[in-house]
Amino acid sequence: MSDANAPARTPQTRLAHRLGLTVACALLPCCSGAIYSKFDFRTGQPAQDGTLAASLSARVPDADSPGARGAEPVSKATVLSVLGPPGEVLPLAAGDVFVYRLRLTDVDVINLNTSIFTGIIVPIYARIDGRQRDRVLSVQFDASGRVTALSEATP
């Protein structure tokens, strides 16, 4: 069955098609020798339970008015049992800091070069977009192991 509506393919058009295809294949590695790469990575501990952190925060005595909040001081043992083991432990002059950190890394890379086609790396275009977001909860203790400050930073 022939298609009466199909355009007639003359030898010239066939030649043009073949030439176009050849040129396109030749140029492809140069134009799209591009590698688009995307990386998503999560490290650290999952986000802390906000209610646990909030309840703990409510029990931390206020430095300005110690008697106003928190009937009894929060101990390091309580923090360990509520929030779990910290990801980092930092020493202070008179105390310690527990750091709970969730890190999300997201990187986009566009890399155009001629390495695949020519075997020689000739950079054409490179672009890297990276984002790193940290959710950090830090708990500061005094020398006796009582919580003196609690701070949380979210992206």
Place this chain on the structure above:
Amino acid sequence: MRRQRASGPHARLLAAACLAVALCGVGGCTIVHRSAGAPLPDGVGKLEIGRTTKAQALASLGPPASVRRQFDGDLMFWRRDELNSETLLLIPLIPIYERTTGHSDTDTLALLFDHAGLLAGVGERRDIH
């Protein structure tokens, strides 16, 4: 009788679509799984705050991965890390698209001992499934 070929626009479109799918389908997948550290020891439930000594904990759980000195005692960590990542690579003619997703999970047990060597606090977190 002359043999007729299906060369209409639909047939060509179908062939082009099949070719595009075939080319885009060329690719690979890499799965990386890496772990470090021994699995967390059992027997955490036997530990008693205020009664278990450091020596008993060590005998029961084995050597810790790290020890951090604290003002109010020592903090011992048992830890196992796992890293998982998956990479999808599409290579129609050349590597064009690569996507890597991954995450690292950690099982951690932390024991806090006071200066007398008695267990003062326990923290445990298991993220590895």
